Amino acid sequence: GENVEQHPSTLSVQEGDSAVIKCTYSDSASNYFPWYKQELGKGPQLIIDIRSNVGEKKDQRIAVTLNKTAKHFSLHITETQPEDSAVYFCAVRSGTYKYIFGTGTRLKVLA
Amino acid sequence: DAGVIQSPRHEVTEMGQEVTLRCKPISGHDYLFWYRQTMMRGLELLIYFNNNVPIDDSGMPEDRFSAKMPNASFSTLKIQPSEPRDSAVYFCASSLATYEQYFGPGTRLTVT
DSSP states (O other), X not given: OOOEEEEXXXXXXXXXXXXXXXEEESOTTOOXXXXXXXXXXXXXXXXXXXXXXXXXXXXXXXXXXXETTTTEEEEEEOSOOGGGOEEEEEEEEETTTEEEEOOOEEEEEEO | OOOOEEEOSXXXXXXXXXXXXXXXXXXXXXXXXXXXXXXXXEEEEEEEEETTEEEEOTTOOSTTEXXXXXXXXXXXXXXXXXXXXXXXXXXXXXESTTSOEEEOOOEEEEEO
16 A cells, blocks of 8 residues: 655754655555645644646745655745744545545744 | 534543544535544544545444444544543544545544
8 A cells, every 4th residue: 555754753943944844655656745734733734735747836935846756745845934833744645535644744943 | 614623622531431523524525534643653544435425444443433424514433432542633624526635623532
């Protein structure tokens, strides 16, 4: 079955710096790659996603890149702010409907 | 739209008791998913429904777990009898077709 690895598990950056989180997956048939942000005591919130026919997608300070050949995708957050502090999860749609989630990255933005 | 609604938000029960978690998906969504989140295992898919019909329950850990979706606006996840190892946060999510899934706020279950 699909296996998703996410790195790093924790990440601390200074406010205003960039943060990058990477995920690798194993199933070359996977075709949808969302990223979720989870704040303490809340459910995961979809922040950006990318489909396999696209290499990069950007939404303001957030971008996702996909390398299907290497089977990895990354989340990029620029000009980080304290409110970006949260746990971020990547996910891969495996099969028709299932998501397989990464293990999460705890991002801390230091003011 | 109010988003996915889950109740209760917190549940504390004793081992052996029955627990019922409830979910109201986003109106118009045709897929509903139940997940469990723990520190050890992360986010795990338990079961999902399409148009109220269970499609894949391979993630349900044991026969003690059951889920139903009697109509398009309501689903339940039941644990009977509950055990301490069932303590986790349970999330419901819904989607239109098979792409973006939207999660509810979760139910934090503690079994003592």
